[in-house]
Amino acid sequence: MSQRYADQGLVVLGIHSTKGAEEMEAFAKKSGIPFPIAADLQDRTKRAFGVDGNPDYYLVDRSGRLRFADLANREVERAVQALLQEPAGLHPALLQAGQTAERKDKRILILWGNAQRASAFNEVRRASPEWNTMLTMEYEFLHLLPELHPELAKASGVQGERAAGFTLSAMDAKGRHLGHLKIKDWVRNSFGDTDPLVAFLTKHRVPPTDAKRLWDEALQQAQKKNQRVLVHLADPFSGWSWELEALLARKGVVRALEGDYVLLKIDEKRHQHGVELARQLRGEATGTWPWLAITDAQGKVLISSDRPTDQGPLNIGCPVSAKEQAWFLHMIDATRQTMEPGQRAILEKELAAFGASAR
Amino acid sequence: MTKLWMAAILALLTGLAGAGQDDFRREGERAYKDMLEGKAPPALRVGPWMNASADDVSWEALRGKVVLVDFWGTW
Numbered sequence: 416m417s418q419r420y421a422d423q424g425l426v427v428l429g430i431h432s433t434k435g436a437e438e439m440e441a442f443a444k445k446s447g448i449p450f451p452i453a454a455d456l457q458d459r460t461k462r463a464f465g466v467d468g469n470p471d472y473y474l475v476d477r478s479g480r481l482r483f484a485d486l487a488n489r490e491v492e493r494a495v496q497a498l499l500q501e502p503a504g505l506h507p508a509l510l511q512a513g514q515t516a517e518r519k520d521k522r523i524l525i526l527w528g529n530a531q532r533a534s535a536f537n538e539v540r541r542a543s544p545e546w547n548t549m550l551t552m553e554y555e556f557l558h559l560l561p562e563l564h565p566e567l568a569k570a571s572g573v574q575g576e577r578a579a580g581f582t583l584s585a586m587d588a589k590g591r592h593l594g595h596l597k598i599k600d601w602v603r604n605s606f607g608d609t610d611p612l613v614a615f616l617t618k619h620r621v622p623p624t625d626a627k628r629l630w631d632e633a634l635q636q637a638q639k640k641n642q643r644v645l646v647h648l649a650d651p652f653s654g655w656s657w658e659l660e661a662l663l664a665r666k667g668v669v670r671a672l673e674g675d676y677v678l679l680k681i682d683e684k685r686h687q688h689g690v691e692l693a694r695q696l697r698g699e700a701t702g703t704w705p706w707l708a709i710t711d712a713q714g715k716v717l718i719s720s721d722r723p724t725d726q727g728p729l730n731i732g733c734p735v736s737a738k739e740q741a742w743f744l745h746m747i748d749a750t751r752q753t754m755e756p757g758q759r760a761i762l763e764k765e766l767a768a769f770g771a772s773a774r
Numbered sequence: 775m776t777k778l779w780m781a782a783i784l785a786l787l788t789g790l791a792g793a794g795q796d797d798f799r800r801e802g803e804r805a806y807k808d809m810l811e812g813k814a815p816p817a818l819r820v821g822p823w824m825n826a827s828a829d830d831v832s833w834e835a836l837r838g839k840v841v842l843v844d845f846w847g848t849w
Contacts, residue, residue, distance in 0.1 A: 416842075417842075420840075423840075424838065424839050424840055425839070425840050425841075425842065426831075426836055426839045426840070426841045426842070427841075427842045427844060428818070428831060428841060428842070428843050428844065429844045429846060430818065430820060430843060430844070430845050430846070431847060431848070432845070432846070432847035434847060435847055435848045436821070438848045439824075439848065442848050443824055443825075448824075448825070449825065450825060451823050451824065451825045451826030451830070451831050452823070452824050452825065453818070453820035453821055453822065453823045453824065454820060454821040455819070455820055455821075455845075456819045456820055456821060459819040460816070460817075460818055460819050460820060461845065463816035463817070463819070464807075464810065464815075464816055464845065465802075465803070465806040465807045465810065466845045467802045467803055468801065468802050469845070469846060470844055470845055470846040470847075471802065471844075471845040472842060472843070472844055472845075473815070473842075473843040473845070474840070474841070474842055474843075475815050475833075475836070475840070475841040475843070476840060477837070477838050477839060477840055478837070479814055479815075479833055479836075479837050480812060480814065480815075481810055481811055481812070481813060481814065481815040482811060482812070483798060483800065483811065484800065484807035484810045484811050485800050485801055485802045486798060486799070486800060486801070487798075487799040487800060487801045490798045491842065493798065494798045495840060495842060497798075498840045499840050503837065503838045506837065564834075565834070565835075566834060566835055566838070567837075570838075
């Protein structure tokens with residue numbers, strides 16, 4: 416079986432009991448065992464795995480997890496087939512980056528090299544705002560040492576280069592490799608030719624979303640059900656934008672709003688036509704993020720997060736304080752159509768809980 | 775009644791995730807082994823390898839592969 420499934424990715428390891436291990440080599444040679452075998456040292460491995468039979472089969476999946484401890488013999492082939500179907504999970508070094516990339520719809524960028532390379536790269540980033548912004552918006556950036564993660568490095572295109580070079584590798588949020596770029600000669604304080612780098616970043620970023628298309632779809636949906644559109648103008652660099660997104664995703668909030676509102680989030684700087692749409696909704700004054708507006712089904716702004724004050728309109732942003740939350744609830748009260756008192760009460764409770772935890 | 779439905783749905787969803795763990799019969803004493811399942815496997819404390827070098831068969835090197843560990847004996 417080891418040969419039959421080898422090219423699908425099966426590896427068989429034989430661990431011989433400590434007892435009788437002196438016969439192992441001769442036996443293996445005689446029977447022509449093709450897979451790696453070794454003798455257990457003083458039953459340590461047997462004890463660690465809880466082995467209590469002969470033979471006993473244990474199966475580890477592609478992401479390195481022990482899935483089956485002591486499988487019935489006749490189940491082994493079927494279980495092997497099942498696990499071969501499963502894709503490899505995210506490498507542990509990428510777990511956090513992968514989760515963030517998934518949440519924020521970004522890709523992962525790994526710089527493979529030592530600390531000196533990483534620092535040289537970061538200096539160049541700081542000196543080049545345009546593509547640095549793109550990098551920060553589009554990628555979760557990691558710096559990894561190839562010696563610590565040799566298999567991941569090899570899979571990412573790193574070839575053990577010395578000298579002044581290093582490798583950048585791009586993957587999607589699930590850890591699938593998209594491409595790599597060898598940077599040969601980046602001397603400290605020399606910017607070199609950044610065109611290949613910008614081309615690489617542009618090539619592997621998440622395909623840009625069109626804000627106009629999202630907006631049209633939202634209006635269509637609102638018209639069908641005679642709803643309002645609640646637009647969140649977001650800035651990926653604003654922590655409060657992410658907080659607001661989390662607030663609007665809370666179960667109670669979703670349920671309270673889904674009857675009367677189509678929710679739409681526009682990443683002004685990141686979406687195509689984002690700035691245009693923002694100007695259309697917010698006017699020329701841009702101000703702070705996040706910014707909220709509630710429109711009718713034709714797209715006319717009915718009310719926004721700009722709270723009127725003696726000094727002029729002031730954007731409440733993400734509603735945290737009592738005053739901000741009062742204005743947010745006022746925005747809802749001014750525009751809701753079928754929301755029941757019970758749902759509104761839940762909305763208020765969720766807001767309060769959010770406010771308490773966010774402070 | 776609702777609790778029964780929720781339990782049923784939960785069982786269904788858990789079954790759908792991954793290779794349906796419970797579809798495959800295990801054997802032997804279960805308490806210790808059941809605890810091992812779902813985690814990284816213990817280290818292999820063994821003598822020299824035949825048909826491979828130690829570097830090729832570390833758990834790190836084997837990531838991405840499905841690994842069948844066959845505990846056997848010739849006595």
